[in-house]
Amino acid sequence: MALTEQELRSLDYEPDTGGHFGDYGGRYVSETLMAALSELDQNYQKLKNDPDFQREFDADLASFVGRPSPLYHAERWSKATGGAQIYFKREDLNHTGAHKVNNTIGQALLAKYSRKPRVIAETGAGQHGVASATVAARLGLECVVYMGADDVERQSPNVYRMKLLGATVVPVESGSRTLKDALNEAMRDWVTNVDDTFYIIGTVAGPAPYPQIVRDFNAVVGREVKWQSKELFGQYPDALVACVGGGSNAIGLFYPFLKDTEVAIYGVEAAGRGLSTRQHAAPLCSGRPGVLHGAKTYLMDTNDGQIAHTHSVSAGLDYPGVGPEHAYLKDIGRANYVGATDEQALCAFHEVSQVEGIIPALETAHALAYAKTLAATMRSDQTVVVNMSGRGDKDIFTVAKLDGISLT
Numbered sequence: 023m024a025l026t027e028q029e030l031r032s033l034d035y036e037p038d039t040g041g042h043f044g045d046y047g048g049r050y051v052s053e054t055l056m057a058a059l060s061e062l063d064q065n066y067q068k069l070k071n072d073p074d075f076q077r078e079f080d081a082d083l084a085s086f087v088g089r090p091s092p093l094y095h096a097e098r099w100s101k102a103t104g105g106a107q108i109y110f111k112r113e114d115l116n117h118t119g120a121h122k123v124n125n126t127i128g129q130a131l132l133a134k135y136s137r138k139p140r141v142i143a144e145t146g147a148g149q150h151g152v153a154s155a156t157v158a159a160r161l162g163l164e165c166v167v168y169m170g171a172d173d174v175e176r177q178s179p180n181v182y183r184m185k186l187l188g189a190t191v192v193p194v195e196s197g198s199r200t201l202k203d204a205l206n207e208a209m210r211d212w213v214t215n216v217d218d219t220f221y222i223i224g225t226v227a228g229p230a231p232y233p234q235i236v237r238d239f240n241a242v243v244g245r246e247v248k249w250q251s252k253e254l255f256g257q258y259p260d261a262l263v264a265c266v267g268g269g270s271n272a273i274g275l276f277y278p279f280l281k282d283t284e285v286a287i288y289g290v291e292a293a294g295r296g297l298s299t300r301q302h303a304a305p306l307c308s309g310r311p312g313v314l315h316g317a318k319t320y321l322m323d324t325n326d327g328q329i330a331h332t333h334s335v336s337a338g339l340d341y342p343g344v345g346p347e348h349a350y351l352k353d354i355g356r357a358n359y360v361g362a363t364d365e366q367a368l369c370a371f372h373e374v375s376q377v378e379g380i381i382p383a384l385e386t387a388h389a390l391a392y393a394k395t396l397a398a399t400m401r402s403d404q405t406v407v408v409n410m411s412g413r414g415d416k417d418i419f420t421v422a423k424l425d426g427i428s429l430t
């Protein structure tokens with residue numbers, strides 16, 4: 023049920039003690055995981071207000087990640103769209119090339135302050151694995167990354183990066199040999215080794231308290247945009263746009279603005295080959311509520327209740343679920359969720375590369391595609407901020423192949 027503007031302004035946008043955002047979220051996990059999750063919750067609720075912890079987090083964001091990231095006026099592209107002024111929040115300039123490091127730095131520090139010398143992670147395309155291996159090296163933590171055996175083969179550069187960074191990569195041979203099997207294996211490891219092991223989750227999905235923790239660490243993005251937009255154009259943006267896989271770069275931008283209802287919010291899912299085809303990864307646009315990876319949220323399933331196969335040109339958006347807070351924001355009407363197809367994303371990818379001199383990640387290109395459509399409906403004195411969640415270096419092989427060009 024959509025709420026009134028006044029109601030939306032008066033909410034506190036925090037989960038309840040069970041980790042629910044409205045009907046969504048919570049902890050749908052086995053008994054054995056409950057203890058680990060409540061220990062994590064207690065540690066986090068204590069540390070998030072600990073000045074030493076916050077100081078160390080802020081210092082690493084500045085000197086290791088390179089924050090604050092700039093808010094950049096994409097002047098030529100704005101002109102080309104013929105409408106609102108478009109600004110890019112440059113998370114692509116972060117160390118390791120995306121927003122993911124904001125969260126992994128935070129969780130690695132949580133591990134350190136909770137006296138857990140070992141961290142584990144699961145990864146699909148390898149981006150979260152690399153971000154985790156990076157911060158583990160930075161803090162001197164042992165790091166084990168679970169990865170489906172098929173993904174290990176497909177993503178060999180990232181596997182090598184993780185090894186260079188000192189991590190152990192464990193190929194998971196069970197099931198479909200992809201992300202969901204890696205996830206099961208990581209869970210098993212965590213339950214067995216919880217005394218010395220911290221599980222670093224890569225997006226705002228999973229059981230409570232992970233969606234809140236990951237959001238809080240990424241919220242630095244939106245907090246910076248608040249002062250940067252005042253500085254650059256004297257007010258908050260008229261609209262925010264971000265791509266949504268699990269939803270961490272999006273909620274990082276959105277969260278500090280949730281009570282500022284004059285700011286319109288758009289999350290862009292991967293519409294793949296089209297929302298009517300089922301070959302997409304857009305649970306908020308065309309899925310339904312259910313339970314996935316320990317939380318209640320929107321997901322994509324088949325008629326007989328199995329989790330559906332998804333498709334997107336970008337690995338980072340190719341996920342059948344979404345963070346529970348986004349499910350809540352959709353239902354109450356605070357955020358709008360829309361789709362961009364593979365084709366629209368590729369078009370924006372090429373356009374922004376050529377007009378702005380910035381090669382965006384394919385995930386980000388979905389947000390750019392929608393931002394262009396949106397900006398064209400707005401006045402030239404209005405502003406849209408797009409979260410440039412990552413750089414496209416990792417994607418040039420995919421794009422070249424689609425363009426029929428062979429590299430190497």
Ligand SMILES: *Cc1c(COP(=O)(O)O)cnc(C)c1O
Pocket residue numbers: 120121122149224225226265266267268269270271272338339383385386411412413
């Ligand atoms: C992983 C990734 C995403 C998707 O993850 P979210 O949790 O939805 O942010 C988006 N953009 C880039 C560049 C990524 O690496």
